[in-house]
Amino acid sequence: MGGSGQAGSGAARLLREWHPDLPLAIAGRDLGRARRVAGELGDATAVTLDLERPGLGLPAENAYSAVVAAVRDSHLHGLRYAQERGLPYLSISSGLADIAPEVVAGAQRATAAPVLLASHYLVGLVVLAAMDLAREFGRLDAVRIAAVLDDQDAGGPAALDDLERLSAITSAGLVRRGGAFTWVTGAEAEVSVPSADGVALPGQRVATLDVPSLALATGANDVHFDLAVGATASRRRGGPPSAEVLIDLAGTAPSGAPLRTRHHLVHPDGQRPLTALGIALGVERLLGLTGEPAGPGLHTPEALLDPAVAVERMTAIGATITAA
Structure with a gap:
């Protein structure tokens, strides 16, 4: 279909x-x-x-x-x-x-x-990438996702309809905080989203299935997903729109020592592939x-x-x- x-x-x-x-x-x-x-x-x-x-x-x-x-x-x-x-x-x-x-x-x-x-x-690929990166942790406490969707790469008519519909349903974001799932609204849901080149874009803490999937799969007590729609780093350099996702994980190593990792998931051809x-x-x-x-x-x-x-x-x- x-x-x-x-x-x-x-x-x-x-x-x-x-x-x-x-x-x-x-x-x-x-x-x-x-x-x-x-x-x-x-x-x-x-x-x-x-x-x-x-x-x-x-x-x-x-x-x-x-x-x-x-x-x-x-x-x-x-x-x-x-x-x-x-x-x-x-x-x-x-x-x-x-x-x-x-x-x-x-x-x-x-x-x-x-x-x-x-x-x-991205049909669950961010969740799977985060879970793969989480393998080096003994315990995962926090999962923070920040995605930039290029406004020239939002997809075809059906995808644009989905984006508009979901944006109209709620401006609240779903987070897991201290182990509890809760909704954030207003100023609390307004965030700054870092692009791959360090430029910060205005964004929103969003309600996405990634939050419960990541929280329940990893056991992390603090999980959120931030999204900004705007120019990606590649387009600011004069290239085509790319897909950018920052995956920020915090917890402890198997040894018990504090551990934090931050990775960029990037595709140069955008979100479509x-x-x-x-x-x-x-x-x-x-x-x-x-x-x-x-x-x-x-x-x-x-x-x-x-x-x-x-x-x-x-x-x-x-x-x-x-x-x-």
Whole structure:
């Protein structure tokens, strides 16, 4: 779903590269555009979708092995389509603020199929990178994430709609402070976000699934995620927009000595290749193309994916993780 968009088509290209014999169905509202993407991929078909109709308007005889919502499944017809057929389902567009319908639908039919809730920043890759960096700690006390999204790299129309919708739902940020999850608003949610070149941009402490995922996966009692939208360091140097995320970890080493690390996760081509990679990794794991297929129930990226493998794949597509 949304397979002819930036994120969906990018994920499809990665899956084709990794698994040349995997049949793909590129689904979208514009059949011509879907056909162009399918033609470039090879061993792919194009189908039209109606997201507002039960069954998505697809012919009853069509059969698939998974449903990937690379566009917002606002009526949850994509999720129902998957559950009724026992198919794995992945979504990336709900966000923390409006994820409740997906959670309830997944819980109501928990034994029907695996549901991967991946509406994290970069589809969970920041969480996985932080978890990989956390391996050198004996105890992790704080995880502080600061991301810069270039305003010339916010994605296609669907991604822009998601960003506007989630911004309108709440201006509050979700944090874990002293072990308790709490909301911050107003001046407390207004923050300064450092770019990779040290320039500080005005930003917001945001409500994202990364916060509970990082807190519960690492045990850190203090977690927040800050986001600024503006020019990234690469664009200030006259280059194209990049993706920038600062991962700041604090705690103790295995020896018990205090330890703090700060790393920049950067992709020179922006957020699009990383978003596509997050989707492709999730699909690969759901289908059991690497390892065992995911079991029924609700899942998040860090529950299914190996952080070290995710970092290896990030590096393979041009991302870097360097000490700040």
